Amino acid sequence: MLIVVDRSPDGGMLLTDDDGTIELPAAELAATVAAREREPGEPPRWVWSDTAARYPELLAAGARVERCHDLRLVDAILAGVDGRAPEPALARTVEFVRPPMPRPQVEALFEFDDVVFDGSSAPVPAVRPGGPDLGRPAPVPTLAATQRADLARDRGPGAPRPRALALLAAAESAGALAAVEMQSTGLPWSAETHDALLTELLGPRPEAPGARPASLTALGAEVERLLGAAPGSIPLDSPPELVKALRRAGLEVSSARSWELRRLDHPAIEPLLRYKKLSRLLSANGWNWLDAHVRDGRFRPSYVPGAVVTGRWGSDGGGALQLPKQIRGAVQADPGWVLVVADAAQLEPRILAALSHDAAMARAGAGEDLYAGIVASGAVESREQAKLGMLGAMYGGTTGQSARVLPRLQRAFPDAIRFVEEAARAGERGEHVRTRLGRTSPAPSEAWRERQLIAASDAATAAQRDEARSAARAWGRFTRNFVVQGSAAEWALSWMAGVRRRLWSPEGGPLASQPHLVFFLHDELIVHAPRERAPEVEQVMRAAAVDAGRLLFQGSPVSFPVTVATVERYSDAK
DNA sequence: TAGGGATGCGCG
DNA sequence: AAAGCGCGCATCCCTA
Numbered sequence: 001m002l003i004v005v006d007r008s009p010d011g012g013m014l015l016t017d018d019d020g021t022i023e024l025p026a027a028e029l030a031a032t033v034a035a036r037e038r039e040p041g042e043p044p045r046w047v048w049s050d051t052a053a054r055y056p057e058l059l060a061a062g063a064r065v066e067r068c069h070d071l072r073l074v075d076a077i078l079a080g081v082d083g084r085a086p087e088p089a090l091a092r093t094v095e096f097v098r099p100p101m102p103r104p105q106v107e108a109l110f111e112f113d114d115v116v117f118d119g120s121s122a123p124v125p126a127v128r129p130g131g132p133d134l135g136r137p138a139p140v141p142t143l144a145a146t147q148r149a150d151l152a153r154d155r156g157p158g159a160p161r162p163r164a165l166a167l168l169a170a171a172e173s174a175g176a177l178a179a180v181e182m183q184s185t186g187l188p189w190s191a192e193t194h195d196a197l198l199t200e201l202l203g204p205r206p207e208a209p210g211a212r213p214a215s216l217t218a219l220g221a222e223v224e225r226l227l228g229a230a231p232g233s234i235p236l237d238s239p240p241e242l243v244k245a246l247r248r249a250g251l252e253v254s255s256a257r258s259w260e261l262r263r264l265d266h267p268a269i270e271p272l273l274r275y276k277k278l279s280r281l282l283s284a285n286g287w288n289w290l291d292a293h294v295r296d297g298r299f300r301p302s303y304v305p306g307a308v309v310t311g312r313w314g315s316d317g318g319g320a321l322q323l324p325k326q327i328r329g330a331v332q333a334d335p336g337w338v339l340v341v342a343d344a345a346q347l348e349p350r351i352l353a354a355l356s357h358d359a360a361m362a363r364a365g366a367g368e369d370l371y372a373g374i375v376a377s378g379a380v381e382s383r384e385q386a387k388l389g390m391l392g393a394m395y396g397g398t399t400g401q402s403a404r405v406l407p408r409l410q411r412a413f414p415d416a417i418r419f420v421e422e423a424a425r426a427g428e429r430g431e432h433v434r435t436r437l438g439r440t441s442p443a444p445s446e447a448w449r450e451r452q453l454i455a456a457s458d459a460a461t462a463a464q465r466d467e468a469r470s471a472a473r474a475w476g477r478f479t480r481n482f483v484v485q486g487s488a489a490e491w492a493l494s495w496m497a498g499v500r501r502r503l504w505s506p507e508g509g510p511l512a513s514q515p516h517l518v519f520f521l522h523d524e525l526i527v528h529a530p531r532e533r534a535p536e537v538e539q540v541m542r543a544a545a546v547d548a549g550r551l552l553f554q555g556s557p558v559s560f561p562v563t564v565a566t567v568e569r570y571s572d573a574k
Numbered sequence: 575t576a577g578g579g580a581t582g583c584g585c586g
Numbered sequence: 587a588a589a590g591c592g593c594g595c596a597t598c599c600c601t602a
Contacts, residue, residue, distance in 0.1 A: 239580095255581080257582065308593065312593075321585060396590050
């Protein structure tokens with residue numbers, strides 16, 4: 001059952017389902033939603049313009065929602081498919097149609113047939129645009145485009161999932177719900193432990209605001225001494241000044257980057273690198289960060305589904321997706337609770353194996369460690385080579401060890417390598433590529449196209465040709481990676497949606513009082529759970545991973561194992 | 575002095 | 587051992 005949520009012109013709320021439209025005061029929305037969620041049978045799918053705008057209030061009022069359809073996120077996906085710009089006004093306008101669709105036999109995870117819209121039918125039911133602030137009436141992102149695209153795709157073994165875009169719409173929307181829930185419950189964070197870690201590494205917190213820890217000042221002075229400079233004479237935090245100072249000391253450097261400094265043989269380098277590391281920790285995740293972002297034992301970043309073109313999430317506030325390993329010890333379960341930390345082992349190469357139907361690579365991934373499997377296949381000598389080679393293949397590396405290993409990987413895994421090469425060539429030609437579920441890569445810029453055109457003309461200079469070629473290659477590296485990173489993001493969303501669905505119990509009380517998701521990092525999930533329920537949560541994480549593999553790659557021999565650890569602190573997970 | 579670009583580095 | 591993809595954020599530096 002679809003229920004469309006919209007504002008009414010007089011400030012109330014309109015709920016529309018198959019039985020018609022009702023209007024209710026805005027203050028009663030949460031109670032109504034909660035009641036509908038409690039009704040026996042299949043839970044409704046709430047259709048609204050923006051989960052991030054609508055759901056926090058509902059959740060805060062105790063109305064946890066099982067499924068939704070986020071018009072804004074889905075329109076962004078469909079705009080990519082159609083090659084048009086997303087229409088913000090459209091997402092605020094609710095008008096939809098529901099074609100009679102046979103319920104699929106098997107899709108226990110997502111009942112997504114009801115998210116398929118078809119603009120060609122007469123609208124039933126149709127909801128007029130609500131409030132005075134709404135944009136012009138427009139058809140809601142019809143998934144007609146999705147059906148066309150899906151039908152146009154290959155058939156046969158290993159063909160994309162049927163109605164893939166409808167599945168993507170459901171997964172993206174489920175992610176939006178999870179994002180709001182994770183921000184709401186927050187990541188358990190011990191300010192005390194964080195402070196202890198900082199004190200151990202940097203010394204005590206300086207009393208005066210803005211003052212630097214004494215340890216950092218001392219380390220800076222040592223660097224200056226070893227460079228033969230007066231104390232306080234080198235602004236170590238200014239890259240240009242640092243480069244100048246290093247040059248004065250006879251060191252050939254072109255930048256202040258750590259990896260470049262590491263190659264130098266000079267007594268000042270070791271303390272300098274230590275200084276940079278500690279300085280970074282202080283500015284990015286020091287006491288200021290702690291004051292700003294941790295409250296009542298929780299870190300509550302906002303997650304931004306769909307922030308990245310590939311479909312990965314972004315985050316806003318506190319750098320949630322860049323938590324350095326140095327401070328992960330501060331992520332600490334409540335007393336009597338644990339963190340169940342799971343991550344997908346070698347997710348991207350496994351995704352590539354499945355996308356490309358590479359049987360040899362599927363065999364290499366039969367165990368828990370795909371890279372070890374590649375070594376066992378005889379393609380390369382070491383795990384490190386296997387990893388570097390695969391990363392190079394997926395990112396488009398052209399130099400160093402990864403490029404040297406590539407020919408051997410190509411011989412052993414021709415289908416996988418051909419797949420990413422073809423994605424790269426398509427990008428170089430300015431074409432679109434698609435993820436497994438049909439998210440479409442953006443078009444290169446107008447400037448990019450012009451450059452290619454100019455370079456192709458007879459009048460082009462050698463420099464123009466070089467530049468155009470280099471830009472083409474760069475875009476090819478992007479599309480090469482897009483298919484893998486984007487499909488991996490879809491797997492991860494499906495995984496997360498499955499974990500979320502399996503964890504929730506309507507009888508379990510408020511979300512935070514039962515096992516719940518608290519963190520998501522591209523291929524990694526953390527659940528906060530009462531200790532005695534950890535074994536059950538571990539099983540949920542594994543089972544949802546198996547489901548995700550089936551949802552995206554039904555019939556594929558590629559497995560997607562997850563490593564799971566039950567710990568009190570995040571830093572103990574691996 | 576506000577703001578945008580560049581740099582560097584954290585994560586996957 | 588560093589270079590190839592995608593980000594967010596703090597800081598520096600330059601410009602308007």
